[in-house]
Amino acid sequence: MENIKTYIQEHKDRFINELIELLKIPSVSADTAYAQDVIATSEAVKTSLKKAGCDHVEICDTPGYPIVYAEKIIDPALPTVLVYGHYDVQPPNPIELWTSPPFEPVIKKTEIHPEGAIFARGSCDDKGQMYMHIKALEYMVQSNTLPCNVKFMIEGEEEVGSKSLSWFVTRNQEKLSCDVILISDTGMISNQQPSITTGLRGLSYVEVEVTGPNRDLHSGLYGGAVANPINVLTKMIASLHDENNHITIPSFYDNVTELSLEERAEMAKAPFSLEAYKKALDLNDIYGEKGYTTNERNSIRPTLDVNGIWGGYTGEGAKTVIPSQAFAKISMRLVPNQDWEAITTLFTQHFISIAPAGVKVKVKPHHGGQGYVTPIDSIGYKAANKAYTETFGVPAIPVRSGGSIPIVALFEKELKSKTILMGFGLDSDAIHSPNEHFGIFNYLKGIETIPLFYKYFVELSK
């Protein structure tokens, strides 16, 4: 399959330009103001899949944003790979921190990406990583080297909880039947050291509302005599962690599997520099749950983070107001065995129970998903590792990630297939942040590596 390198060299500029066009459409699923753009992106993905050589391509309606489904079935007797990705992106704000507009992609060189990186919202998460699979298919079709059947399922609600995807998957088990699910929506250790994500955290995302007096009050006339919803909210949130940064919600840790000392020792072998980590984030110190290292805190331990908070006067200058209401968006990252719906219930009950009598509290669940661990002795894992080894020159390291792709657990349950998380992004790519980018090296390396996965997956399946 030496040909792929030549093919990439020849078509490189087109590959980059096609991705840039896709990145120009602001498919922000969290904000209904962008609804038409999200729809437009699904159409663009459909067109790309058709052009790449899929025989059947369709836009599948759902209760939410559509799912793009495509397939190329060359022989029903051969294995089938189901590629999953998403065409929606995170909101771009805070927009003022972008050095170039989030939906006007530009290529800039960085220390880590001397060959350049595409800066745009969604460049890495997940338009860029998803589009690698479409270009890899194009190559296999053009070179007549596709060794098996392939199905694509590209959704538009990953950043807001994949509600319609689970609706779709449960209704289309036969259509989606496959031997392995392949996803590029994670990262790897570095451009010199590939890695395969073997564990993901689950997620429970809620929004809380604290209401005090029925109207905003003058803080001079009422201050000190009524519960200030902001003061109360800060007290309630603060109480959710104890002095060791353990989460205080009763029964929260009941189903958390503690890793053995051996497993933790194995994890500790992954290359990691605390000094470099602190320097990259401009931190004087790290912070987290007592008794765990940084890499344990962000992968094998559950967390509770406030993702947004607001209330009262937030404009220029000063306003002496006691607001009627205060709000927060809170998410909990969960580990395998913690059921996200059970945790959402535990949170809700606890949060309401700690409210003082002077306020009213509402908890609104947003979305969630289960954590996941995949074995490293599966055919899919081995095929991915062989592919990485061939293109990078070194084997991939298995790592547990702190992020969540809730649908991985769903796929295992509904489609009875294992998922392989072949990521090509880097932690420093600033996904979900201003100035998200994706290395040209990573993009092209992905396109080069993916066909090898197909090859080895079919070989090892024989």
Add this chain to the structure above:
Amino acid sequence: MENIKTYIQEHKDRFINELIELLKIPSVSADTAYAQDVIATSEAVKTSLKKAGCDHVEICDTPGYPIVYAEKIIDPALPTVLVYGHYDVQPPNPIELWTSPPFEPVIKKTEIHPEGAIFARGSCDDKGQMYMHIKALEYMVQSNTLPCNVKFMIEGEEEVGSKSLSWFVTRNQEKLSCDVILISDTGMISNQQPSITTGLRGLSYVEVEVTGPNRDLHSGLYGGAVANPINVLTKMIASLHDENNHITIPSFYDNVTELSLEERAEMAKAPFSLEAYKKALDLNDIYGEKGYTTNERNSIRPTLDVNGIWGGYTGEGAKTVIPSQAFAKISMRLVPNQDWEAITTLFTQHFISIAPAGVKVKVKPHHGGQGYVTPIDSIGYKAANKAYTETFGVPAIPVRSGGSIPIVALFEKELKSKTILMGFGLDSDAIHSPNEHFGIFNYLKGIETIPLFYKYFVELSK
């Protein structure tokens, strides 16, 4: 002085319409977007003072918004009353909670105001109450009953800390020399029970900024391993009160004068229904410092309230972000003897000291002012009480208010004059809140009562 009632009846509609025109100009001093409107309001006030009969009227430039100064000196040997008021208003937000636009005044009847009230930002605080003085002067000039000299000083930065006013007062002590300062920027108990504010709280207003990582981070990849500025901010704010709602800043209470049991018993005689209070605010329970009643908590005790908080994703839907920064606006109401600058320093030192190493903290002082207590045996207090007694039929009750008019302490220091706080608003007028209003009854009653103050002040001064 029976004539005043007739005069008010004859000119009532014009008095109301003139105030309505003034209320249409959105003079929000906290937001620079309204700068031209603030300036326009100063011009409108100047014109009103000229028309009312002042001999000399000028717009005095300051480092901030201008101060309108006016005077009518009939005989240097007679006493001089200095009227203070402000033409700026609070920001109108949250604008969606107004039942009519804040700068399109309308008259609506309410349970408390069966004769109607003018709904608009600034109607009570302080355009309406300030304009009563201009109309009272008009009457005294027209009826040739002005018994003394009068000076007006109307500023445009009261809602943002009166910085330029103190600049102006310290530079114009001779120009502003007077025998008493008269202000209507407070409330009274009810339309049946007038009261005179004898005590005010001081204020220290600060803005805090907590910075964690140098950019927004994905809460999956980093959650649990770095200090989340919002979580940290909530913990820091929560720690500022203990379990009895005492403020925990070291030395905060050092200069607080504890009232004697006798004084507290005297205060407790003021009419107050806790049930009605809770019902009016739709509260299941009150909340505050242990060991004090509601009326003590909001007048003789210092407080610490968060007036605004923001950080992270606050838009529609969900975003799994650990923000780089979180912010809050915090104000402390102070009692006489607490020095606001010393308290601002104590807060700043303490707040920085409680920050964990994983974040950086900045505290930016906004503004502040000293508390104040006035004696009830002064000529000014007696004159005001006689005026109220004549127009309301019952004597005024002296009350301590929880609000702050920081310039009252400044006036005493720089002008060596006592201030009389003759308020005609009601607590239910929703100042600083959506749907601020000012009763027609209160507006006209103020115009009727003020000339009597002048009369009795001159009589008692002889």
